[in-house]
Amino acid sequence: MTRAKHLHGAGKTEAVRGSFEKKLEHMQRVLNSWVKSGERDDQFWPKSLTHFREWESPSDGIYGWTSPSVTNRKGRYEELVARYWNLQAKAMRFASIGGRSAETKRLKNSIRVLAEQNAVLNWSIMELRDALVRVDPKNPALSKVKFP
Incomplete structure (x- = not known):
């Protein structure tokens, strides 16, 4: 993670956790808008866990990280990883078959x-x-x- 690259210990953990939570909040907002409109639009949605991990938007306080262990299902952030997979499962109904771009x-x-x-x-x-x-x-x- 660019912002936390030189941090260690609790500082790094909190920076990663904060970015992870902001990514999930963004995904929840996007999903809510899809549910409201009934279709998928062109808002950003990570296509994979790797894409999620690499996603950066510094203006929104969203940073990527290089370690794949951050998104491990049985790791330090397992509750956040579970939320990610839950959001991805909910978004499946808006896959290209159901929701279409303009x-x-x-x-x-x-x-x-x-x-x-x-x-x-x-x-x-x-x-x-x-x-x-x-x-x-x-x-x-x-x-x-x-x-x-």
Whole structure:
């Protein structure tokens, strides 16, 4: 941890604990906003325990640390690690399947519109082909237009 790198003993422990708690508070605020809106947005959320450990935002009093033992389930900060995993479990319902970013929503809507346009065009082709069959059943174009 940048801030606690040169600290030792209780000072280092409190600096790490403080940063850990601020990270968890941030995650709880983000999760609460997702619950309120019903979907995931673009707010920062650590993707993994390593990403959580490396996360730094000095302006918010959030610092990373290099030791993976800080996030060990059976270590000095085990109650904080348990809170982290609890928040991650709660956030799972907002994974990319359920919650989508604005860009994903926009792209999905574009795909839906294009699929509808494609269906309309396919029906138009079928109607034109049927009209051509009625006018000239031996037309060579009929053999070239493959149709379901």
